Amino acid sequence: MTVRIGVIGTGMIGRDHTRRIAQVLAGAEITALSDYSTDAARKVQQDLVPAARVHDSGEDLIAAADVDAVLVCSTGATHEPYVLAAIAAGKPCFCEKPLATTAEGALRIVQAEVAHGSRLVQVGFMRRYDAGYRMLKRVVDNDIGTPLMVHAAHRNPTVPDSYGTPMAIHDTLIHEIDVLRWLLDDDYVSAQVVFPRRSSHAHAGLRDPQVVLLETAKGVRIDVEVFVNCRYGYDIQCQIVGEEGLANLPEPMTITLRKQAHLQNEILMDWKDRFIDSYDVELADFIKAAAQGTAAGPSSWDGYVAAITSDACVQAQDSGQIVPITLPDRPALYR
Numbered sequence: 001m002t003v004r005i006g007v008i009g010t011g012m013i014g015r016d017h018t019r020r021i022a023q024v025l026a027g028a029e030i031t032a033l034s035d036y037s038t039d040a041a042r043k044v045q046q047d048l049v050p051a052a053r054v055h056d057s058g059e060d061l062i063a064a065a066d067v068d069a070v071l072v073c074s075t076g077a078t079h080e081p082y083v084l085a086a087i088a089a090g091k092p093c094f095c096e097k098p099l100a101t102t103a104e105g106a107l108r109i110v111q112a113e114v115a116h117g118s119r120l121v122q123v124g125f126m127r128r129y130d131a132g133y134r135m136l137k138r139v140v141d142n143d144i145g146t147p148l149m150v151h152a153a154h155r156n157p158t159v160p161d162s163y164g165t166p167m168a169i170h171d172t173l174i175h176e177i178d179v180l181r182w183l184l185d186d187d188y189v190s191a192q193v194v195f196p197r198r199s200s201h202a203h204a205g206l207r208d209p210q211v212v213l214l215e216t217a218k219g220v221r222i223d224v225e226v227f228v229n230c231r232y233g234y235d236i237q238c239q240i241v242g243e244e245g246l247a248n249l250p251e252p253m254t255i256t257l258r259k260q261a262h263l264q265n266e267i268l269m270d271w272k273d274r275f276i277d278s279y280d281v282e283l284a285d286f287i288k289a290a291a292q293g294t295a296a297g298p299s300s301w302d303g304y305v306a307a308i309t310s311d312a313c314v315q316a317q318d319s320g321q322i323v324p325i326t327l328p329d330r331p332a333l334y335r
């Protein structure tokens with residue numbers, strides 16, 4: 001079966017996912033596009049999928065008879081109503097992170113999916129599909145004994161002026177929030193945020209860098225440096241310290257160059273290049289499950305937990321205090 005997919009939101013990542021479904025992956029085709037800016041949708045149609053239909057609204061696209069499954073790639077604050085509409089239509093839905101911008105919104109999605117009775121939603125936490133993180137998970141599960149501490153860093157070279165201090169959590173740290181609880185098979189119980197000396201490259205509305213301190217139910221202590229004006233590259237670091245050993249996330253593959261008395265390795269500058277393979281693998285997983293009318297991978301529950309944790313971290317940014325994190329019971333659908 002070829003899964004007929006509609007894409008809502010044809011900005012940077014919507015365009016890129018359209019390209020990979022149309023040109024890289026097997027088993028699916030793009031039959032529909034929609035964007036708040038119809039011009040943006042038409043441009044992607046012309047460039048990549050001329051046979052796809054451009055719809056006036058995301059709701060029309062979800063209801064269309066030639067759409068079996070939906071990709072929600074619009075801005076974060078618009079995700080919730082589209083995901084709820086896809087669940088109401090019984091159509092598998094891949095939703096870019098965040099699932100919703102509030103924990104209440106994410107909970108409404110969890111409740112709708114539970115009422116539907118089977119998985120329909122996959123959240124775009126692509127790091128779980130990254131070859132390096134998968135290797136790291138195997139090592140954490142088998143080779144370093146009980147995990148005790150995690151030291152991580154999420155560095156972007158620069159961010160636009162529209163990127164404010166809470167976005168360091170909702171937009172950036174959210175990847176670590178998800179991937180670390182997956183790596184450790186654990187949940188968070190508290191969050192604190194501390195601010196080192198501010199970088200002079202940060203614009204007026206942004207406190208950068210920041211260090212987020214998380215504690216898990218099993219007692220693991222985590223520090224994540226979020227530094228989005230680091231200038232030198234797009235750099236993701238993760239080190240897990242266990243009772244019997246220590247494991248580092250591998251660096252992206254690169255040529256080691258010896259030239260003019262220097263030994264050099266290139267550092268990537270763009271998140272699109274850093275995780276390009278994992279985006280392919282996550283969407284292949286979505287297509288495979290959607291062909292069966294269901295969803296796999298990171299769930300609505302994972303999106304909800306990430307939203308609760310993000311909210312606690314933003315509260316911690318504001319208060320400077322340690323903020324407790326409490327999760328409700330996990331519904332049977334997600335166990």
Ligand SMILES: NC(=O)C1=CN([C@@H]2O[C@H](COP(=O)(O)OP(=O)(O)OC[C@H]3O[C@@H](n4cnc5c(N)ncnc54)[C@H](O)[C@@H]3O)[C@@H](O)[C@H]2O)C=CC1
Binds near residue numbers: 040
């Ligand atoms: N998994 C990952 O690594 C990444 C995920 N993302 C996520 O993907 C989403 C989109 O990000 P970008 O493509 O970078 O943003 P973007 O700003 O390039 O594109 C967003 C698009 O959504 C459209 N849009 C806005 N409101 C809409 C509405 N109500 N209905 C339909 N379309 C609407 C805009 O016109 C724009 O074309 C965000 O949630 C972001 O967090 C973005 C980058 C990387």
Ligand SMILES: O=C1[C@@H](O)[C@H](O)[C@@H](O)[C@H](O)[C@H]1O
Binds near residue numbers: 156228
């Ligand atoms: O998801 C992403 C962006 O939306 C976000 O703005 C960046 O900070 C992250 O590094 C990238 O992975």
